[in-house]
Amino acid sequence: MEISCIVNGEKKQFKIEPDETLLNILRREGYLGVKRGCEEGNCGVCTVLMNGRPVNSCVVFGAKADGAEIITVEGLGTPENLNTLQEAFLDEGAVQCGFCTPGFLLSATALLKENPEPSREEVIEALDSNYCRCTGYVKPINAVLAAARKMRGEE
Numbered sequence: 001m002e003i004s005c006i007v008n009g010e011k012k013q014f015k016i017e018p019d020e021t022l023l024n025i026l027r028r029e030g031y032l033g034v035k036r037g038c039e040e041g042n043c044g045v046c047t048v049l050m051n052g053r054p055v056n057s058c059v060v061f062g063a064k065a066d067g068a069e070i071i072t073v074e075g076l077g078t079p080e081n082l083n084t085l086q087e088a089f090l091d092e093g094a095v096q097c098g099f100c101t102p103g104f105l106l107s108a109t110a111l112l113k114e115n116p117e118p119s120r121e122e123v124i125e126a127l128d129s130n131y132c133r134c135t136g137y138v139k140p141i142n143a144v145l146a147a148a149r150k151m152r153g154e155e
């Protein structure tokens, strides 16, 4: 079957198998920032935004993405031009191996769009589906709070 969707602002058409996951499709199509982890909906490394909401792409059938707007980490900043959130992750030392980072960035992107002034507890809640094996959670949480302050013009 074929699906049409918008990925990172570009119209795309993908030929897919009916039982294929969105994770498989995106990685096959070159969006390698979408990481493959548990493939059971538990670790959050495969997080993308689907119509503005974070989803674990390993448990979403690709067919569900027909007509949807998808954002992957490739749709945030670029290595030459990081966005505020990405810069904050670097500044706060919130990235070690980086495997979990795309998922964190996308969950945080959705949070800050909806709530530009989140409390620490709200950040913790927004990131609670994203696992990190290296850095832990304090630095990513601090990074999201720092990015939020910067985006509000407070730093």
Ligand code: FES
Pocket: 035, 036, 037, 038, 039, 040, 041, 042, 043, 044, 045, 046, 047, 056, 057, 058, 059
């Ligand atoms: S790979 Fe999707 S949640 Fe772990």
Ligand code: FES
Pocket: 094, 095, 096, 097, 098, 099, 100, 101, 131, 132, 133, 134, 135, 136
């Ligand atoms: S930085 Fe390595 S898993 Fe999070």
